[in-house]
Amino acid sequence: MSLYLYSFLFFILTACGSKAEQVTDEIPESIVETEVLVNPKGKTVAERFLPPKGFTRATQVENSFGAYLQNFSLKPHGAQVYYYNGxxxxxxxxxxxxxxIDVGKRDLQQCADAVMRLRAEYLFEQKRYDAIHFNFTSGFRAEYSKWRQGYRVQVKGNDCTWIKKAAASTSYTSFKDYLQIVFTYAGTISLEKEMKAVSMDDLQIGDVFIKGGSPGHAVIVMDMVTNDKTGEKLFLLAQSYMPAQEIQILKNPINPGISPWYSSNFSGPLFTPEWTFQRSHLKRF
Structure with a gap:
């Protein structure tokens, strides 16, 4: 091989190597961070999604709603979302x-319904039956305490009354039947009205961004981490949507570098993949 040819090949090989190193150096930091923030083997919300560097997961009181959501079980990494019809x-x-968690076989468990489902499931698990109640859009207060006594809701137009029709029961099947009635007659308009407004500065797990309407939308805060130095909060959001579908942890379309975390440091709209909220839309049970 001539000295010229050898020099030429050496130049090509070293040039390719330099290019490869350059491409590696130019991989966006957001991609690396996103991979690090997700633990595919994690079986719960807190296990699956890791805090970014400098952030610490918010410690929740044992048996609180926040702890319930933080430790909620997830389907295996990569699972698809199914609609109610399969x-x-x-x-x-x-x-x-x-x-x-199941979505049911009817087109009922949509956005606000998913929020009510998680809240009701938590209270049912805690046996706090008297705390389970939701308002219909008509204003009727649907109390699970009445339902478990065997009363059922009779609906005639906008008028609702309790009628004794069944034996008393605290079975999970009966509880699910109660939720089906709630999902049928309640929604974002009624849920928004019965929740109280809170400040973003006081953000907590279990809070809900909700905009009542037809359509409206609602997403719930599933977990939260705080920056040890700045106090900035990052949070995870979950939703169902239309038509009824399994509840999902949302990605962050605006800042994929911290996705699926969202930052509390936003002054304008909060952009989620399928809806836009304002800071004033934050509510609490």
Whole structure:
């Protein structure tokens, strides 16, 4: 081989190597961070999603709603979201995980319904039956304490009354039947009215961004981490949507570098994959 040819080949090989190193150096930091923030083997919300560097997960009181949501079971990493009818929801950069809870066989458990489902499931698990109640859009207060005594809701137009029709029961099946009635007659308009407004500065796990309407939308805060130095809060959001579908942890379409975490330091709209909220839309049970 001539000295010229050898020199030429050496130049090509070293040039390719330099280019490869350059490409590696130019990999966006957000991609690396996103991979680090997700633990595919994690089985719960807190296990699956890791705090970014400098942030610490908010410690929740044992048996609190916040602890319940933080430790909620997830389907295996990469699971798809299913609609109530068994069809798959395309994941067009919408969700990062799926909660391990059923959606039912009817087109009922949509956005506000998913929020009410999580709240009701928590209270049912705690046997705090008297605390389970939701308002219908008509204003009727649907109390689970009445339902478990065997009363059922009779609806005639906008008028609702309790009628004794069944034996008393605290079975989970009866509880699910109660929720089906709530999902049928309640929604974002009624839920928004019965929740209280809170400041973003006081953000907590279990808080809800909700905009009442037809349509409206609601997403719930599932977890939160805080920056040890600045006090900045990052939070995870979960939703169902229309038609009824499994509850999913949302990706952050605006800041993929911290996705699926969202920062509390936003002054304008809060952009989620399928809805836009304002700071004033934050509410609490």
């Amino acid at each position: 069809a798959v929801k395309p994941n067009d950069n919408i969700y990062d995980a799926v909660l391990d």
